[in-house]
Amino acid sequence: MAPGGLPYEITVTLTYGEQGRTPRPGYPPARAKGRGRAWYRGDCHLHSWHSDGRRTPAEIAALARAAGLDFINSSDHNTHSAHPHWADQAGDDLLIMLGEEVTTRNGHVVALGTDPGTFVDWRYRARDNRFGRYAREIRRAGGLVVPAHPHATCVGCNWKFGFGEADAIEVWNGAYTPDDEVALADWDSMLVASVRGDARSWIPAMGNSDAHRDPDPVGTPQTVVLADDLTREAVQEGIRAGRSYVAESKSVSLSFSAAGPKGEHAGIGGRLRVAGDAPVTVRLEVTGAPRCSARFVTDQGVLFTSAVLPVSGSGTVEWRTTAQYAAYVRAELRHEAALGPLPGPLAAFTNPIFLGA
Numbered sequence: 001m002a003p004g005g006l007p008y009e010i011t012v013t014l015t016y017g018e019q020g021r022t023p024r025p026g027y028p029p030a031r032a033k034g035r036g037r038a039w040y041r042g043d044c045h046l047h048s049w050h051s052d053g054r055r056t057p058a059e060i061a062a063l064a065r066a067a068g069l070d071f072i073n074s075s076d077h078n079t080h081s082a083h084p085h086w087a088d089q090a091g092d093d094l095l096i097m098l099g100e101e102v103t104t105r106n107g108h109v110v111a112l113g114t115d116p117g118t119f120v121d122w123r124y125r126a127r128d129n130r131f132g133r134y135a136r137e138i139r140r141a142g143g144l145v146v147p148a149h150p151h152a153t154c155v156g157c158n159w160k161f162g163f164g165e166a167d168a169i170e171v172w173n174g175a176y177t178p179d180d181e182v183a184l185a186d187w188d189s190m191l192v193a194s195v196r197g198d199a200r201s202w203i204p205a206m207g208n209s210d211a212h213r214d215p216d217p218v219g220t221p222q223t224v225v226l227a228d229d230l231t232r233e234a235v236q237e238g239i240r241a242g243r244s245y246v247a248e249s250k251s252v253s254l255s256f257s258a259a260g261p262k263g264e265h266a267g268i269g270g271r272l273r274v275a276g277d278a279p280v281t282v283r284l285e286v287t288g289a290p291r292c293s294a295r296f297v298t299d300q301g302v303l304f305t306s307a308v309l310p311v312s313g314s315g316t317v318e319w320r321t322t323a324q325y326a327a328y329v330r331a332e333l334r335h336e337a338a339l340g341p342l343p344g345p346l347a348a349f350t351n352p353i354f355l356g357a
Contacts, residue, residue, distance in 0.1 A: 025084035027116035032070070033092035034230030041222045041250060042235065044073035044112050045101065045148060045170065045208030050085070051076035054213035061089035061096070063211075067219025068250030071095035071235055075110050077103045078122045095230050099143060102134065107147065107159035109135075110170065110208075112239070113232050114143035126160040135165035144236055146206065149173040151182040163190065163203055167240050172207030172221050176248070176345040184349070188330075191352055192299045195327040204242030204269065204351050221246050221346075224254075226268070242269030245331075245350040251288035251313075256331050258282050258353045271354040276324040280355055284317045284331045292333045292347045298326035308336070323356035 034040070046060055047053030053076070055063075064072045074096065076082050083098045090096040097113040106126040111118070118141040124130040135145045144167040150159035152173070163169065171183045187205050194202035207221035224245050225238040238244060245254050245268060258272045259265050259281045266272035274280060284294055290313035294306040303326065309315045321329065330352040335344035 025117070026087040027083060027098065028086045028090035028096040030095075030097075030232040032090070032095040032230040034070075034095075037226070037228045039224050040070040040227050040230055040235060040238075041067075041219070041224050041247075042069055042071035042073070042095075043067070043209050043211075043219050043222050044071075044097070044099070044146070044206070045075050045110055045173070045210045046072055046218065047076055047101070047210070047212045048074070048082050048085075050082035051079055051101075052212060055211075057082060057085050057089050060211075060218060061086075061094060063218035065094060067217070067222065069094070069219050069222060070230055071097060072218075073097040073099045073110070073112050075099045075101040075112075077101050080117055080119045083116050095232070095235065097232050097235070101148060102138075103156070104131070104161075105156050107161055108149065108152075108157060109159075109161075110144075110146040110148050111138045111141075112144040112146050112167075113236050114138060114141040118143070131161045132165055142232070144168060144239060146170055148208075149179065149183070149210065151179045151186065153179060166203050168204045168206050168242075170208055171205040172246050172346065172349075174208075174210045174216070175220070180346070181343075184346075188297065191328060191330075195299055195354070202242070202352075204239065204244065205246065205349075206239060206244060207246035219249065221248050222250070242351040244268065245348060246346075247348040248346070249288075252333070252348045253287045254331065254333070254348055254350060255285040256283070256350045256353070258329065258355065266353050268353060269351050271356075272323075273357050274323055274355065276356060277322055280321050280323065280326075282319045282321065282329050282353075285315075286317070286333060286348075287314045289313045289333050289347045292335055293344075295332040295334060295343075296329050297332060298329050300326065321355075326355055328352040328354045 099111040147159045148170045206223040226243040227234040227238040260274040294317045296304040304319045306317045332349045333347040337344040
């Protein structure tokens with residue numbers, strides 16, 4: 001080439017071809033086969049390669065089935081791009097709900113079970129006083145508002161918006177850690193506040209894996225919900241009503257109830273309507289929790305701790321109280337403690353049963 005360069009000109013001509021067909025996204029159905037009114041297991045906080053996860057939707061669905069789950073919720077960070085890619089993974093045995101982990105600058109919130117294609121903005125701080133607007137947006141799209149890992153220590157993960165807009169709280173996130181223990185204690189304090197005076201509102205707890213990549217296990221923990229059927233609306237209604245418990249795996253199953261002297265009965269998330277001095281029998285049936293201890297927690301704290309369950313992992317625990325003595329009672333299953341007087345990590349816990357008229 002000459003030292004002075006070579007002048008040249010390029011002409012580009014574009015012509016329109018035939019109009020292509022715009023693809024129509026397909027989404028998973030809002031219903032699976034189900035078993036009617038039953039206990040269904042789910043994990044509502046999962047990440048795929050559509051955000052910072054490393055798994056495909058197909059891989060996540062396979063792991064969910066292996067973990068014994070009946071439902072999952074897509075919750076990639078600040079995007080709904082995964083929504084059209086779940087349809088092929090749903091089936092009669094697995095309900096796939098769609099959502100988002102709204103990752104704000106002052107905490108994360110799971111939008112659980114929103115309408116397909118819903119995007120919720122994340123660009124605000126607690127001091128901007130804008131979260132209420134987006135919480136209402138989640139509900140208008142048919143979803144639940146679930147603050148996630150509220151006491152996580154990663155930058156921007158600690159929840160700073162308060163819980164006035166929450167439908168449920170993710171108290172247990174992934175492998176059980178001190179963050180979860182703090183979240184559990186904080187949630188229990190909210191339960192105490194809810195039974196003061198005429199207050200009747202309370203916020204249920206749930207647990208999810210927040211699995212991103214190997215070796216993160218899907219379904220550890222999992223929320224077990226009493227729902228009228230395996231549909232989006234029925235599962236959401238069970239979560240919102242607190243008819244649920246959280247277990248570390250499919251191996252752990254609980255039955256928790258309270259009964260009064262005249263045949264009155266209430267289950268998890270319900271209220272046993274009895275006189276304040278009427279005797280109440282609280283009963284917990286457990287399978288799949290070898291060498292664990294059961295604890296009954298009330299507004300006065302831990303009032304009963306059982307003997308260690310046998311290596312079979314099965315057992316029944318009963319405790320008697322009154323509504324005057326305990327405004328609510330919830331159950332915990334704890335592994336054996338590793339450090340002296342500190343409680344062992346959770347194997348499972350329930351939402352409360354409230355006592356009194």
